[in-house]
Amino acid sequence: MDWQAFYLRWLRVTELTTTRYFLIAGGAFLLFYVLLKNPLIRRRIQRKFPKPNHFYRDILFSLVTILIFATIAALVFVVLRPYTQLYNDVESRGKFYYLLTFPMMFILHDFYFYVIHRFMHLPKLFRFVHRVHHLSTNPSPWTAYAFHPLEAILEAGIIPLIAFSFPVHPSALGLFLLFQFFYNVYGHLGFELFPKNFQRTWVGRWVNTGTAHNQHHEHFHGNYGLYTLIWDRLFGTLRKDYEQKYDQVTTRPSPSKTPQTS
Numbered sequence: 001m002d003w004q005a006f007y008l009r010w011l012r013v014t015e016l017t018t019t020r021y022f023l024i025a026g027g028a029f030l031l032f033y034v035l036l037k038n039p040l041i042r043r044r045i046q047r048k049f050p051k052p053n054h055f056y057r058d059i060l061f062s063l064v065t066i067l068i069f070a071t072i073a074a075l076v077f078v079v080l081r082p083y084t085q086l087y088n089d090v091e092s093r094g095k096f097y098y099l100l101t102f103p104m105m106f107i108l109h110d111f112y113f114y115v116i117h118r119f120m121h122l123p124k125l126f127r128f129v130h131r132v133h134h135l136s137t138n139p140s141p142w143t144a145y146a147f148h149p150l151e152a153i154l155e156a157g158i159i160p161l162i163a164f165s166f167p168v169h170p171s172a173l174g175l176f177l178l179f180q181f182f183y184n185v186y187g188h189l190g191f192e193l194f195p196k197n198f199q200r201t202w203v204g205r206w207v208n209t210g211t212a213h214n215q216h217h218e219h220f221h222g223n224y225g226l227y228t229l230i231w232d233r234l235f236g237t238l239r240k241d242y243e244q245k246y247d248q249v250t251t252r253p254s255p256s257k258t259p260q261t262s
Contacts (some may be wrong), residue, residue, distance in 0.1 A: 013073045028185050044191055058146035102176060138218070215242060
């Protein structure tokens with residue numbers, strides 16, 4: 001094993017993921033929790049805001065998660081690379097196939113997340129593993145990577161799963177993981193960005209909105225999906241009050257008082 005190559009890749013992924021975490025999650029926090037906190041308060045899913053110590057806790061767990069993600073990524077891209085289906089030359093399979101891998105990764109990750117998420121809600125696993133993420137019953141952008149180390153390993157499992165499942169270019173995988181993080185931040189944002197009645201449109205009824213995932217954090221049951229509600233609808237785990245909650249969040253008037261902190 002080339003330990004130098006492994007270390008250099010690990011260091012590069014750690015630096016990249018840490019930068020991404022603070023730029024994207026931090027940027028969302030600055031925008032929605034500081035600069036536009038009051039103008040956008042009517043789109044706040046839970047009216048109260050988390051306390052500062054919740055942010056610090058989530059950041060600490062997220063930094064541990066980043067180290068685990070970097071380790072698994074380095075293992076896949078360096079140690080296991082000869083056994084994966086990663087390929088280097090885009091032209092060898094064509095640009096159409098390169099683009100096709102994005103919906104392939106999207107579907108695979110969406111289903112993988114739903115399965116492991118429901119698995120982690122088994123009582124013993126929830127208590128010892130997934131409970132860390134659910135300490136944020138009122139999540140913020142900093143919650144996106146706030147996992148127990150064992151959950152971080154499961155979450156990072158999508159990287160080797162994709163690399164071994166079908167031919168994929170490393171840059172496509174990297175771009176997909178960037179998209180994943182953006183959507184993860186939106187899911188934990190605490191504000192609903194989609195418009196009124198979106199959840200009833202042909203597209204919107206399949207999209208996992210910030211409201212849907214926020215309900216999962218608040219109530220601990222139902223709405224297990226990542227990008228879509230396909231599996232929640234198929235397996236009957238979509239919360240019955242989801243559409244009502246979405247209506248409530250997207251139609252309420254702006255309050256006259258400054259929001260409280262929970």
